[in-house]
Amino acid sequence: MTTVDLTTLDLASLKTDLKSLIVVECDKDIEPGSIDDDAILIGGDLDLDSLDALQISMAVKNRYGVSIEGGPEARRALKSVNTLADTILNFQRD
Amino acid sequence: MKIIAHGHYAEKIEDALPPLKELVKEATGEPVRRVGRFIQLALIGAGRCLTANPAPKNTGVYLTSGRGDLEITLDVLEQMVEHGLPPKPLSFINTVSNSACFYLAKHFGLHGRSHFVTRRHAPLESALQLAALDLDHGSLQSALVGSVDICTMPLADHRTRLCVPADTAVGEGSHWFLLSNDTYPGTTLATIEAVILLPDKDALQQWLATQFLSPQSPANTVLACGQHIDTPTRLLLQHLTGCSAWAASPEPPWYDSHCGNTLGQFLQLRPARTLLHIDSDPAGRFNVLQVSLS
Known part of the structure; x- marks a missing residue:
């Protein structure tokens, strides 16, 4: 169920979109804009855990049609908003 | 079995579901994320019960519900059946009703069975x-017992699930009681004299006959009928017991944990020494709860 056309989304908009997705899916009481682009997502100051990682991965799959596989790939992709955005855009280029 | 403390949340639902996050924060002292209304209501009711009477760490948790976490169940089913997608992890985990007990144990520091x-x-x-x-078996010294039922939107669908008429006032509630065995040395609010399931009306009549041998009994007892008792049966029960009818006021909206509301108001308002609460089910059985104030 891809709802976002990545060809029409620039990098800044994608990052803004991802921050909102993280806040909603992980039920965090913070402003999406308060998440730094390079802030550590899992195990960092945001206090997200592996269950949040799974929730974000599922939401990214539903929203952007991009599967984030487990293991090293997931750890790399979910390191920060920057890496998550890169993963999504790289998937589109491939 | 003694009642040491009780705490409640009950709300009639009309247009929209009221937000619960702030109430959860009040009840637990911290924000709780990744939980739906069912767990939020459980935390609010239990928190209010335990505010003035913290439970011993080895207290057991007994959570019950007429229909469980309808919100999460519907979310997961819609995701799978309507959209053909796997359920979201957090929703899937919370379809296990006992996950609510995890949050209760975590936030109130309870290590007993759940x-x-x-x-x-x-x-x-x-x-x-x-x-x-x-x-009674001595495997526990104290128990935290709660009954929780939530509403889902749209209310028309919710009423259909409840099998109630379209004009029925519906709501949600969370009713909690901290209990101990009869050897508890501290101050108690009441004693649960009986909580029994009787197979039919004959058995109920026989049981009632054994309870009202003293002429003083009816005067000290109020009769509260559950929401499944019809009017003829209500009148029959009043006749059989000789007790005054009593009901929570204002009348609670329809939800499965209705009995908790009645018991809570009885403990708060103390309209008589003893409460006799009777409800029936479609199989013709009767649930009897008899509670006497300390």
């Missing part, structure tokens, strides 16, 4: 029976 039991009719009574069994 159970989720459900019975469509008389859910609170079913949990009280289970807790009584464990308290």
